[in-house]
Amino acid sequence: MTYRLLALNIDGTLLKSNHRLAKETKEAIDYVKEKGVYITIATGRAFPSAKKVAKALKLNNAFLVTHDGAYVASEVDNPIYERRLDSERVYQIVDILENYYCHVRLMHEKYAVGNKVRERNQLVARMNIGDPLFYPLSYVDSASHYLIDQPLTVPKIRAFFWNEKERKDALEEVREAVSDIHITSSAEGSLDIVDGSVSKAKGLQVLGKKLGISMNEMVSIGSYTNDIEMVAASGLGVAMGQGPQELKNIADWVTRSNNQNGVGYMVKEVFRKQFHPAVFK
Template sequence: MAYRLLALDIDGTLLKSNHRLTKETKEAIDYVKDKGVYITLATGRSFFSARKVAKSLKLSSPFLITHDGTFLAEDVSSPVFERRLNAEKVYQVVDILENYHCHFRLFHEKYVIANKTKQKSQLISRVNLQMTDPLFYPTHYVESVSNRLIDQPLSVLNIRVQFWNKREQTDALEELQEALTGVRLFSSIDGEIHITHESTSKAIALQSLADRLGIKAEECVAIGADERDQDMIAFAGLGVAMGHAPASVKKIADWVTRSNDQSGVAYMIKEGFRKQLRIEVEQV
């Protein structure tokens, strides 16, 4: 089987735990590019943040799967696939979250609306640095997000919430599940809740891209490390889990590679594409 499309998660997959992109990984990406394989990034990050990583890998005009699969585009102003939470749903989420001690961010494709919090957390700073570019993708901090939404209704691509108390995270998740319909909720062990439209995932966006390129599912390779990558890994002809991924992710993968700190992407590419001859993927 010749693989024609490679989809890569960013955090915990392409990047090491220190958020660095290694020389070995860059060389592996060049190696598979030389074989004519189309490469996309499939990430929870914003389009602008993913595009910076794509440029560092010298990916030429790729379609990027961003915002946890809700936004597929080559240019931020011209998405070919998007699934948004409507303004009413966004207000409903915010109205619930403002009753909890948490930090939440509403991700539009061009900016972020976030609540102000007294919590001095290095985690907030680290995540905001990963997800935003202050020059092109600003974050607007607001005292009362619900009041702003009354005056300026907003539909968004995804919402991310950070909790510092496990009990509050559990209570908020239960309330969101009871009150909301038409959404996907992911709760992580590190205190986050991710909220997106119910009819979206990285797998759905990847299928949309593959169809656009005339590529079959069995000709796709997808590499990820998170439970939000499970659908994408299951969809691909060759689904790959990182060595440090949760057991549930490894269980559905066809291949488990090394961890991100052991250059697992580079290792998988060199082994998985070693015997493959150069192919041509029609660019669109």
């Protein structure tokens, strides 16, 4: 099989644990790009944040699969695919989540709205939760009260919990109360909520159709459970070495961890053999 597209998750895949891009990772991506392989990012992050990482990789005009597949675009005002949670479901979800101790973030493609969380009279939610911000973020006392006055449709809602039992209870309640949604997790402690038709795999299918590239011609690399559909659907699905076992179980290949140059190692083992088969016989 000749692979024509490489899809990369950001956190835990492209980035090391210190949130930096390794030189070896950049060099590996430059190598496959020069060979004509289409490089895209497939991430749970919002579009502006993904665009910033794409720029660092010199993927200036690439279509990016963002918001866990709910928003696919090269430029923010011209998506080729978007699926939004309507304002009624957004309010339902947020109203439930705010009964739990969690930070809720409404992830629009241009900005975000997050609730304030306090503990022992100290503000703890005024922080980056798994997504360094490159777009405006407004903090409100209550996201549900905000939505009464300013209804929103968004591609994704993300919640971060400090207590796993509360996370599981909230997951169960949201699933029972709100129809046609897809809930995954992009990191320990998170709930990532999109429309029921959405996944990174669906986003890649849309992109592949536009580019004339089938899923069998794609390599995808992921690191957490929101990558499961994408890794399972790709011609070669790769799990990062530090990823959860359920992701590794469905992957075709497990590479090294993000702190051990997992992306660069995969490129060497897979793509260099594709481009120079005689050398690696």
